[in-house]
Amino acid sequence: MxxxxxxxxxxxxxxxxxxxxxxxxxxxxxxxxxxxxxxxxxxxxxxxxxxxxxxxxxxxxxxxxxxxxxxxxxxxxxxxxxxxxxxxxxxxxxxxxxxxxxxxxLASPTATAASVLVEKPRRRIKDELLDARVEDKHIDAVKKLVGKKWRDIGRHLPQFSGLDAEDIVSQYIYESPPDSEKFYYVVTAWVWKIGRKATVRKLLEAIDKVDMGEDAREKLGLYA
Incomplete structure (x- = not known):
């Protein structure tokens, strides 16, 4: 490695x-x-x-x-x-x-070749959608799916951190929002913070870190 x-x-x-x-x-x-x-x-x-x-x-x-x-x-x-x-x-x-x-x-070339033969073909992603700025429709599409991971996703958002995520959610502590809304607050604050750089691609990279990226892509309708 x-x-x-x-x-x-x-x-x-x-x-x-x-x-x-x-x-x-x-x-x-x-x-x-x-x-x-x-x-x-x-x-x-x-x-x-x-x-x-x-x-x-x-x-x-x-x-x-x-x-x-x-x-x-x-x-x-x-x-x-x-x-x-x-x-x-x-x-x-x-x-x-x-x-x-x-x-x-370091797996053997034979084993690697065999795994390639049985690997499922990758579905093509609509690239033009990945580079779009995150909007409410994107957040709403995945918030119920990944909401429970809002804190971990917040840590992985570029130019953001777990501390930022906690601070955002603490503003709503008296409302006791569900996890899906905590996710909404965190991602929205991230979009406000970095502007046009807050793309669907970068959001998905953070969601990938909690092993929910494939399902999120389905929810977002990104496959051609």
Whole structure:
């Protein structure tokens, strides 16, 4: 596996579990010492006003900072976890997952060819619809399907974060909206934030992260 792929293929596949177990603030000094983050990042992540919980710090580290740390960033991160009290089990899990993905990618040419023969033909996507700006009709089409995952999807929306999603929904806490409406509020705020860059394609990429992308494409009528 290309080292640069490991954040995408290992960390993000186990993202909710890692975030729940990562003692993010306790790692900051070691991450800085290994040049995985910069001093300004340490100061910013220690600010409880910007990142009030460990989960918020972990989300920022895993999605924004560490993937940019270079080809040996993943190995350095795992080594730091191994040496940190209470984090060895998490390091072991990440390294096992890396090994599992490596084994899959090294499957024999014969096995790979056989899998191609039985693979279902891919349906063609209407590309012109993917690059359209997200509108209410798109949100309404999928909100009941993916609403329960509103928090996780919010974390994966580009130029957004889990903290942004929580802040949006907290404005409606007294109304106790259903999950489908929480999803609506979060995606609408994201569209307002980044404007024309908030495309159907990018929304689907976030939904793909929670393994509901195929059903969402069906609901949106994107197949030719």
């Amino acid at each position: 290309n080292p640069d792929d490991r954040w995408e293929r290992v960390v993000r596949t186990k993202f909710p579990l890692i975030v729940s177990q990562l003692k993010a603030r306790s790692l900051l000094n070691d991450l800085f010492a290994q040049r995985l983050i910069e001093s300004r990042d340490v100061i910013r992540l220690r600010s409880t006003s910007n990142f009030p919980t460990e989960e918020d710090v972990a989300t920022e580290l895993l999605l924004q900072l560490l993937p940019k740390a270079g080809p040996d960033g993943f190995d350095k991160f795992c080594n730091i976890l191994m040496k940190t009290s209470g984090q060895k089990a998490l390091a072991d899990m990440l390294m096992r997952e890396e090994s599992r993905v490596d084994d899959t990618s």
